[in-house]
Amino acid sequence: xxxxxxxxxxxxxxxxxxxxxxxxxxxxxxxxxxxxxxxxxxxxxxxxxxxxxxxxxxxxxxxxxxxxxxxxxxxxxxxxxxxxxxxxxxxxxxxxxxxxxxxxxxxxxxxxxxxxxxxxxxxxxxxxxxxxxxxxxxxxxxxxxxxxxxxxxxxxxxxxxxxxxxxxxxxxxxxxxxxxxxxxxxxxxxxxxxxxxxxxxxxxxxxxxxxxxxxxxxxxxxxxxxxxxxxxxxxxxxxxxxxxxxxxx
Numbered sequence: 279x280x281x282x283x284x285x286x287x288x289x290x291x292x293x294x295x296x297x298x299x300x301x302x303x304x305x306x307x308x309x310x311x312x313x314x315x316x317x318x319x320x321x322x323x324x325x326x327x328x329x330x331x332x333x334x335x336x337x338x339x340x341x342x343x344x345x346x347x348x349x350x351x352x353x354x355x356x357x358x359x360x361x362x363x364x365x366x367x368x369x370x371x372x373x374x375x376x377x378x379x380x381x382x383x384x385x386x387x388x389x390x391x392x393x394x395x396x397x398x399x400x401x402x403x404x405x406x407x408x409x410x411x412x413x414x415x416x417x418x419x420x421x422x423x424x425x426x427x428x429x430x431x432x433x434x435x436x437x438x439x440x441x442x443x444x445x446x447x448x449x450x451x452x453x454x455x456x457x458x459x460x461x462x463x464x465x466x467x468x469x470x471x472x473x474x475x476x477x478x479x480x481x482x483x484x485x486x487x488x489x490x491x492x493x494x495x496x497x498x499x500x501x502x503x504x505x506x507x508x509x510x511x512x513x514x515x516x517x518x519x520x521x522x523x524x525x526x527x
Contacts, residue, residue: 284359289443289505295504298501329364353434368380442485449462
């Protein structure tokens with residue numbers, strides 16, 4: 279049986295489908311609906327608050343363990359689907375919890391929500407956010423996506439990418455002049471992979487904007503702008519149509 283391996287942030291984990299501040303609800307989120315429609319097994323690695331750095335790492339960790347080392351899953355029976363998260367998130371080591379953790383670029387909110395975090399961690403988040411402006415974060419996120427695609431291609435694993443919240447700018451619109459040549463190199467190298475990446479450069483095709491344009495209300499339980507079952511079903515149906523189009527191209 280084909281297995282669908284999915285990763286992403288709260289919009290892939292199914293946050294707030296059943297109650298406010300719910301971190302995940304895999305059974306009612308769009309990946310399970312898609313897998314059921316396609317007759318696939320499924321594994322959902324998504325976590326609320328995930329950064330693109332953490333999405334890349336946990337996806338590759340899982341494949342190393344389950345494909346490269348143990349051969350529990352064969353590459354021709356595995357499909358990877360990733361819905362990339364906000365660009366202003368990144369992964370840090372939390373010495374209090376002893377694990378890698380994604381934090382928001384909004385350092386004040388991050389430290390407010392994680393009172394147990396050390397002063398040093400909060401200061402790190404604060405100053406990294408000041409130094410790494412929005413353009414730098416956009417470039418870093420594109421690098422995470424590019425490297426993940428190259429890794430999956432090296433193993434001949436079929437994949438589909440999509441965006442949850444933002445889209446990447448054309449290099450001519452990239453705002454950090456000094457970094458624009460590097461961004462353009464990466465953007466050009468990504469090349470035709472854009473066809474396999476829903477919402478890569480078109481805002482109306484990323485999850486958040488698509489559901490708003492469809493006039494679908496967020497979950498009745500939502501405090502953090504998440505959709506309920508209706509939204510997840512609409513996105514699942516949209517993804518199915520898109521997959522068929524690109525696979526038949």
